[in-house]
Amino acid sequence: MDINSSNIEQIVRQVLDSMNGKPAAVVASGAIPATAKVAMLTGLEKIEIKEYPMPLVGDDDVLVKVEGCGVCGTDAHEYKRDPFGLIPVALGHEGTGEIVKMGKNVKVDSAGKPLKVGDKVVTCMIFKDNPDITMYDLNKQNVGGADVYGLLPDDDVHLNGWFSDYILVRGGSTIFNVSDLDLDSRILIEPCAVLIHAVERAKTTGILRFNSRVVVQGCGPIGLICIAVLRTMGIENIVAVDGEEKRLSFAKEMGATAAVNFKNHSGIEALAGGVKDAFGGYLADFAFQCTGSPVAHSNIYKFIRNGGGLCELGFFINGGDATINPHFDICSKEITTVGSWVYTLRDYATTFDFLKRAKGIGLPIEKLITHKYPLEQIDEAFKTNLKMEGLKIAVVNK
Numbered sequence: 001m002d003i004n005s006s007n008i009e010q011i012v013r014q015v016l017d018s019m020n021g022k023p024a025a026v027v028a029s030g031a032i033p034a035t036a037k038v039a040m041l042t043g044l045e046k047i048e049i050k051e052y053p054m055p056l057v058g059d060d061d062v063l064v065k066v067e068g069c070g071v072c073g074t075d076a077h078e079y080k081r082d083p084f085g086l087i088p089v090a091l092g093h094e095g096t097g098e099i100v101k102m103g104k105n106v107k108v109d110s111a112g113k114p115l116k117v118g119d120k121v122v123t124c125m126i127f128k129d130n131p132d133i134t135m136y137d138l139n140k141q142n143v144g145g146a147d148v149y150g151l152l153p154d155d156d157v158h159l160n161g162w163f164s165d166y167i168l169v170r171g172g173s174t175i176f177n178v179s180d181l182d183l184d185s186r187i188l189i190e191p192c193a194v195l196i197h198a199v200e201r202a203k204t205t206g207i208l209r210f211n212s213r214v215v216v217q218g219c220g221p222i223g224l225i226c227i228a229v230l231r232t233m234g235i236e237n238i239v240a241v242d243g244e245e246k247r248l249s250f251a252k253e254m255g256a257t258a259a260v261n262f263k264n265h266s267g268i269e270a271l272a273g274g275v276k277d278a279f280g281g282y283l284a285d286f287a288f289q290c291t292g293s294p295v296a297h298s299n300i301y302k303f304i305r306n307g308g309g310l311c312e313l314g315f316f317i318n319g320g321d322a323t324i325n326p327h328f329d330i331c332s333k334e335i336t337t338v339g340s341w342v343y344t345l346r347d348y349a350t351t352f353d354f355l356k357r358a359k360g361i362g363l364p365i366e367k368l369i370t371h372k373y374p375l376e377q378i379d380e381a382f383k384t385n386l387k388m389e390g391l392k393i394a395v396v397n398k
């Protein structure tokens with residue numbers, strides 16, 4: 001049990017109460033304050049820390065004390081332009097925290113694991129329209145069809161996003177007990193699930209195998225996690241392509257065997273030659289396109305051997321049209337292509353195991369979180385994200 005100031009205050013109060021002859025109140029570790037702080041996006045590039053009364057916890061609800069939450073590209077878009085028309089909104093969907101109170105009907109998480117006060121949890125999708133759907137039915141449905149905390153319209157509860165100090169997880173939400181993961185790993189679950197899904201999609205082509213030569217184009221957080229997922233699957237022959245040496249050297253730490261800086265090659269023929277050289281004279285069996293650049297999409301076909309495969313996952317949002325030559329790029333080479341977007345609930349659960357395995361083989365996953373800010377400095381966190389500084393930016397509560 002960790003003794004913090006609120007614990008001490010409580011113990012003192014209990015002792016004083018018992019001295020006065022009053023029975024001591026039965027409470028869980030750490031008293032729940034009367035109000036909660038929420039970072040509310042109230043206008044474009046305007047976040048205000050608001051204080052709301054702590055909501056009542058219904059029979060199916062779970063009150064979670066937030067420990068941390070990653071800043072996502074989606075949050076940054078919403079902060080700058082409000083494309084989803086959500087303002088005012090409490091953002092933050094890559095969050096995690098500790099259960100401080102549970103409704104009487106809540107016994108297990110969405111995977112059937114027991115839940116109790118003190119457990120560390122994450123949430124995934126909310127099935128408002130179909131609360132009976134279970135995670136095992138969901139292999140065909142990605143998160144596009146559901147709501148998530150952190151992208152919900154404001155309501156009279158207000159505690160709807162993870163950029164806050166408390167969040168109310170309501171009945172019908174998916175919640176997972178991830179007490180066996182450390183805080184950094186838990187903050188990285190959501191972005192990692194995107195790559196678990198992409199690799200699962202890639203596997204459907206039948207081309208990705210133990211001994212495959214795999215090229216990963218783009219070494220932002222998505223490309224770097226992609227490399228880590230491939231390594232945990234036993235794929236060892238990975239070439240990373242990016243234009244920044246810092247990112248390329250991190251790609252090697254994450255398990256890439258070789259790195260190709262596209263700035264050192266002028267023209268696509270030369271670049272494809274660079275990738276081929278990095279594989280010791282072979283083109284890739286499989287490619288993951290992890291940038292949002294149309295030119296990068298056009299280029300990647302040139303890295304792939306005849307009969308190879310491609311997973312396109314970089315265009316999370318519309319980045320414009322890309323030009324390819326259908327004869328040379330797909331038809332004559334017989335390339336098998338899959339697209340990948342977000343994840344399913346099943347991928348979410350797989351991600352917990354991936355994170356343990358990545359640590360087990362010594363991949364420095366936690367180094368992906370390059371910046372941490374307290375809730376009060378959330379504006380700084382967003383600005384750092386928008387400047388494209390660092391990799392994953394996180395808000396971490398004390």
Ligand SMILES: [Zn+2]
Pocket residue numbers: 072073074093094190191
């Ligand atoms: Zn996200």
